[in-house]
Amino acid sequence: MEDKSKYIIIIIRILLIGAFILAWELSARARLYNPLFTSYPSEILKDLIEFYTSGDLVKHTSVTLREAFTGLFYGTVFGIVIGLILGQFETLGKILLPIITAIHGIPQLTLAPVYILWFGLGLTSKIFLAALMVFFNVFFSTYAGVHNVEPKLIESAILLGAGKVQTLIHVVLPSSLPFILSGIRVGVGSSLVGAIIGEYIGASAGFGWMIAYASSFFNIARVMSCILILLLVGIFLNFSLDKIENYLLRWRAPTNLSMKHGKTVQ
Secondary structure: OHHHHHHHHHHHHHHHHHHHHHHHHHHHHOOOOOOOOOOOHHHHHHHHHHHHHOOHHHHHHHHHHHHHHHHHHHHHHHHHHHHHHHHHOHHHHHHHHHHHHHHHOOOHHHHHHHHHHHHOOOHHHHHHHHHHHHHHHHHHHHHHHHHOOOHHHHHHHHHOOOOHHHHHHHHHHHHHHHHHHHHHHHHHHHHHHHHHHHHHHOOOOOHHHHHHHHHHOOOHHHHHHHHHHHHHHHHHHHHHHHHHHHHHOOOOOOOOOOOOOOOOOO
8 A cells, every 4th residue: 555655646746747847848839938038848958968969968067066075075074073072072062063153154155255265266165165065054963963862872871881982873873863864965955055156156167157157148948957957966866865864764663643553542
């Protein structure tokens, strides 16, 4: 029954997307609106083929993904490490948390030109911006996860003779994992945003540069092609994270508000 329900959901999803694409194509061809502003599916498909055959698709995709993935890696590592440290050392956390929160409150878009000035027009400035945006998401999630660990679990580990490092690795970190993965999930999108913003400000390649360049020539089909590719990348990364999360959290029992599998209490 569960498999059948899953297939029905997939079919409905495909039909909704198909209906949207069909309505978009027909309304554009019927000139119900000016397609100059949004293009339409068949034109976007033609542009994607041209984008690929010219070799530009591989070039710009590799640049943007390299910036985003490198930023995601560094932002995740530093976010988890610093989140665990500040979560474990309360005094240090009280000192540094307001400072990190204040920096997080500054819109990174306003600082992007400064990062370009510091690190130049190459990959470093985009990686730094992407990593910084990921760091805040992962850090705050990790910090919250550490403070939501069940105290009885820590007490039990100490009573069994576990040291501080063992307790951190075998109790605190696994208990914080759902929070950390939630931060990484948000960080995936942030890494792409950071890379794109950096490319908007100053670059010679990447999807941010390509979108800005195509927009200046009113090539909306190319803009939509880039957006579509970024959308597909986001879907793939979220799908991968779902698989990783299901594997790492396989010990956790799924919970929801449905009562169909349970018994009502009299």
